[in-house]
Amino acid sequence: MTxxxxxxxxxxxxxxxxxxxxxxxxxxxxxDFTIEKPGIVGVMGPNGSGKTTLFxxxxxxxxxxxxxxRVCGQDIHQVRSDQRDRLAIHYHQxxxxxHFRKRRPNFMLQPSSTDYPKVHLFDEPxxxxxxxxxxxxxxFFRRLREESRLVVLCVHPNEPFHLRIMQEICESFxxxxxxxxxxxxxxxxxxxxxxxxxxxGELVGSQAA
Numbered sequence: 001m002t003x004x005x006x007x008x009x010x011x012x013x014x015x016x017x018x019x020x021x022x023x024x025x026x027x028x029x030x031x032d033f034t035i036e037k038p039g040i041v042g043v044m045g046p047n048g049s050g051k052t053t054l055f056x057x058x059x060x061x062x063x064x065x066x067x068x069x070r071v072c073g074q075d076i077h078q079v080r081s082d083q084r085d086r087l088a089i090h091y092h093q094x095x096x097x098x099h100f101r102k103r104r105p106n107f108m109l110q111p112s113s114t115d116y117p118k119v120h121l122f123d124e125p126x127x128x129x130x131x132x133x134x135x136x137x138x139x140f141f142r143r144l145r146e147e148s149r150l151v152v153l154c155v156h157p158n159e160p161f162h163l164r165i166m167q168e169i170c171e172s173f174x175x176x177x178x179x180x181x182x183x184x185x186x187x188x189x190x191x192x193x194x195x196x197x198x199x200x201g202e203l204v205g206s207q208a209a
Contacts, residue, residue, distance in 0.1 A: 004073040006150045007035040007058065007088075007119055012067030014053055029053050029179040032067075038145050042170030043154040046199055049176045051154050052092075055121045058152075060084040072118050074110070083112035088119035093126060120144055121152045127165065134161075138169050163203050175199075 012031045017023040029050040035041065045051050056062035058069055060076035061084075069076045071087040079087060081104075122141075127134050141151045153170060157163045166173075166187070173184040175196050184190035191197060197204050 003036070005034050005036045005070070006038065006072060008068075008070040009033050009054075009058065010068045010070065012057055012064045012069060014050075014057060014062065015065045027179060029057075031057070031181050033174070033181065033183060035150055038148045038150055039171045040141055040145055040151045040153060040169055042166045042173045043152060043176065044157065044166070044173065044196070044199070045176035047156065050179045051176050052123055054176065054181075055090050055123050055152070055154070058119065058121060059088045059090045061090070072113055074113055078110055079112050080106040080109045082106060086112035086114050086117055088121065089117040090121045090123060091125065092123045117149070119150045119152065121154070123154050124156055125153075127162070129161070134165065138165070141169055157200060157203055160203060163200070 009031045012029075014027075014029040015025055016027040018026045027050070031054055043051055043054075053062060057064055058071070058076065060069070060079065060081070063077060074087060076084055076087060125137070127137065141153065144151050153166070155162050155166055157166070170187070172186065173190045175182045175184065175190065175193060177195055177199070182193060182195070184193065191200075191204065
């Protein structure tokens with residue numbers, strides 16, 4: 001019997017347009033991937049590439065133009081808005097929880113199948129360099145994984161230690177650029193992508209040093 005994937009982003013498109021009569025596409029995010037098991041996945045990409053939009057689609061606070069997001073087998077957008085954070089939860093920057101915008105009455109939606117979130121998305125968290133703080137957070141991420149949760153960690157590296165954190169803690173990677181996703185099974189494979197090395201710039205050299 002095949003185990004249900006923790007996260008399945010199934011041919012999801014999110015398209016933003018401008019204009020009424022003559023609409024033009026201003027941004028288009030396309031995502032299609034599956035994460036079968038608990039783990040820690042790193043996400044990187046330039047500002048405005050679609051990383052936060054992807055997180056909002058996964059947690060159900062943003063509706064896709066087409067496609068479907070399934071968390072633990074449930075379509076997140078068909079789950080009660082007050083229970084979606086029992087499936088997937090989005091922490092933005094200083095670890096505050098993103099709130100949902102209610103689009104349909106909850107009586108028309110299904111309850112969450114879990115009581116505690118299975119997917120934890122950390123969107124550019126602030127890594128304080130105080131003694132022990134980074135180690136505390138990395139231990140927290142590992143503990144979530146050991147509890148059979150999926151951790152998705154988005155970092156916009158601007159210091160060498162940011163990249164070292166990603167290399168140490170993440171088991172696989174997703175690179176987002178101009179609304180397109182590229183997956184890498186490990187850190188070394190990630191750095192073989194010329195778009196990634198162009199994005200990281202001098203940080204790649206400091207990492208090698």
